[in-house]
Amino acid sequence: MTAEKKTAILRSAAEAFALFGYKGTTMDQVAKMANIGKGTLYTIFSSKEELFDEVINRAIMKVVRVAQSAISSERSFQENMLAIFDEVMTFRKKSRLLDKLLKEIRIAGTPVVLKAQKKYEEALERFIEHLLQDALQKGEIVPCDTKIVSYSIVQLYIALTLEWNRTRPSLDKEVVKQYINLLLLNGLTLKQ
Template structure:
């Protein structure tokens, strides 16, 4: 085990810088300085800027997925699950915020390949959420709907409330985010069994 894990230093520095300044505005010099390593060192671990970016993206995804899978309980209802998963995810909000913002920065990347990579990652998340949504549609807990659209909107809603909103006002509190997520998702999606007495 090395005294210092240079690879990890680089990853953390890059994550911070990408989240703070975006892909294009993050320079390799900056990353090297934050990571306290030589610029060339970055290239011993990552072929190029794009791959460094990719790795960070994938790591964030993996962790989010790990958290979600750990929390999900098939034997409980959708909104309970949603609530608990949100709770867990928001615990790491600051770490995700990094990813979230990157995801928002759509179509702003240097190379088409970088764009594709971002889209691909996003698709993975949406696909995962979609499967969960499908499950609960089958169980009749939420209205029949296009699960992909719903999954996509859930992601965007999470991103909007955790990250984007900060440009407009001071960040929302954890509880506020949950409250608004539930407002839009729960009451709208909640299986109509008995609600809305008339139509």
């Protein structure tokens, strides 16, 4: 199996999960969309969960690349954090896969999808923790436990972008950034 063929299968799987969600996607559908036999698909991925896990891992890597691309050495820690959230929220809105899976979480609470959300959150936490450690070493932020702060930042982000929407109208990304800045970043940043 060539790397190109595996990439094509994963692209088809991502499309199927984006269209039908995790629960609604079958290995049959993925095989048809990838133009391969179902048996061939099972020789590469032993289960739908394994295939989904690989699709999610790739989506998370894309989100991390998007976040990394938002960082500029010309900006302060606080400005970089706001730019990161701006880019991540824009990416998430454009991603049919992430959008569909978030809807599935709200409607069905599918355990496999909840596990994927947790993996996504943990990846963001690790990314932010590294930024916090770097900012701490540079003297840009107050002394803090970077694990606790990265967790808090991500949970506030999740609360404002997902949880809030369950019972209220969605918040604009500028409002989300404003409250992340107000509630967390302002308190972290050393005043000059």
